[in-house]
Amino acid sequence: MGRYLIYFSYFGTRYSGVQSRKGVLVKGSPLKTISGALEEALKRLRPSNEIGVTVSSRTDKGVHAVKNSCHVDLVYPSDGKCYSSDVVTNVMNTYLVNHGEDIRVLQTRQVPDTFNSRFGAKYRRYVYRLGHTPDVQYGQQDASGNIDPFVRKSRKHFHKRSRFVVGEPLCTLDSCKTGIYNYRLDINKLISAADMVSGIHNYTSFTATTKDKYGYVPNPVKLLTIGVKRGQPFGHQLQKHGMNVTDKIEFWDVHVMSKSFLYKQIRRLVGSMVLVARNTISLDDLRDILNNPRKDFRFAGQMTASESGLFLLDVGYDPKDLEFVPTEETEATSDINQAAYVDVHNQNERIENKLHLYNHTDDAENDIFIEDCDVNSSPPSSKFYSTVVKIDPCLVEVSKSS
Secondary structure, eight states: EEEEEEEEEEOOTTSSOSOOOOOOOOTTEEEOOOHHHHHHHHHGGGSSSSSEEEESSSOOOTOOEEEEEEEEEOOOOSSTTTOOOHHHHHHHHHHHHHTTTSSSEEEEEEOOOTOOOTTTOOEEEEEEEEEEEESTSSSSOOTTBBHHOOOOOOOOHHHGGGTTTTTTTOOOTTTSHHHHHSSOOOOHHHHHHHHHHHHHEGGGOOSSSSSOOOOOOOOOOOOOOEEEEEOTTTTTTTTTTTTOTTTTTTEEEEEEEESSOOHHHHHHHHHHHHHHHHHHSHHHHHHHHHSSSSOOOOOGGOOOOOOOOOOOEEEOOOGGGGOOOOHHHHHHHHHHHHHHHHHHHHHHHHHHHHHHHHHOOOOOGGGGGGSOOOOTSOOOSSHHHHHHHGGGGGGHHHHHHH
C-alpha cells in the first residue's frame, strides 16, 4: 500500500463544497462535491482497495482554492508495487478534463503511511478578494455619505441582492470570484478593523455554529494573522494596453493565515470588517464582541460575506513529515514506469513520421507528437496522456512479458 499527498486547485462555484456527502440526493441526483470528483478520477487507476480521500481544508460551497491538498491510500493490483506519482497526476487530470470538471491536480507525491494531510498541516492561508465602487455613479452614497432613497427602498425589498451592483462593469474572469460591494468603503477603517481582530482571541462571535454534526466542539481560541493590501482584477495584464472594464471597481485583498479555522470564520471576519468600513458599526462594537464572545448581538445576521470572493491559497507542512524513503520494490516499479514511458514516446514518434510521409503536411495538429520532449518531463499533449494512461495499468505485466 502507498499513501499519496495530492495538491489540487479548483473553482468551487459549481460544487456543493469539498466534503463528500454520499447518499445525499438533490432532485434525484447526488450532490456534486470536490471530494466526489477526485475519488471518481482516482478510480481510473483501478486500485485493489476502496478509495477514500482525506482533504486538509474542507471549504464551503462556492469557495475556491489555488492550492488545497488531500491524502489517499492506493493499493496496486500487483503485490509489492506502488503507483508512480506522475502517473497518478496524469490519469486524474485526464479524467477531470474529459468530464468538464473545474478541478486540476497540481502535484502528487508519495508520503509515509503515518502522514495525515488534515492534522499534519502547520498553517493554512486564505485570501478574500473584495471590490467596492468609490464612484458615486455606481455606488449607493453621494459625496456626503447619504444613501439614495430609491436604493434604500430596493434594499428593503431585495435585501439579499443589496450588496451587488445591478449591471456592474465586471469582467467575466472576476464573476463569482470576487465579493463586490456597491458602496464606498473606508479603507483606513478596514485596515484598522483587520489589525484589531488579528492576534490570539476567542472567535466564538465569528463562527456560525458551536459544534459540528458529530457533536465535536472546536476550540474557539485561535492565532490569526490578517493583512490588507491593494488587489488587482483577474486578467489585469491583458487589459493593460486596452480598455479596462474594471475602472469603476477598486479591488482589495484580505489575507488571513492560521493553523485552523472555525466554520465560516473568515467570511464573518471579513463581513465585520466591511461593516466597520461602511460605518454600519464602530470599532468599539467590533472590540466588544471580540472581548465578550457571544452569539446575540444586533449585527450578527449581517456579518457573513459572500463565498464567491474566498480563495484557499496554500496548505503548509513540515518538510520532514513529507520525507518518504522508497524501498527496493518501489524503485523497481519506478524504473518500469520510466522504461514504458520511453517506449511509448518512441512509438509515437515512429507513427508521426509515417503520417508525415503519407500526408506531407505541416499542419500544427499533426506536429503534436514530434515536439521536443524530455523523457523525464510530463507528456506534452492530451493525446500523449491518453496513450500513457491506456498502458499504465499493465506496465508491470508488459515489462515481465517482454
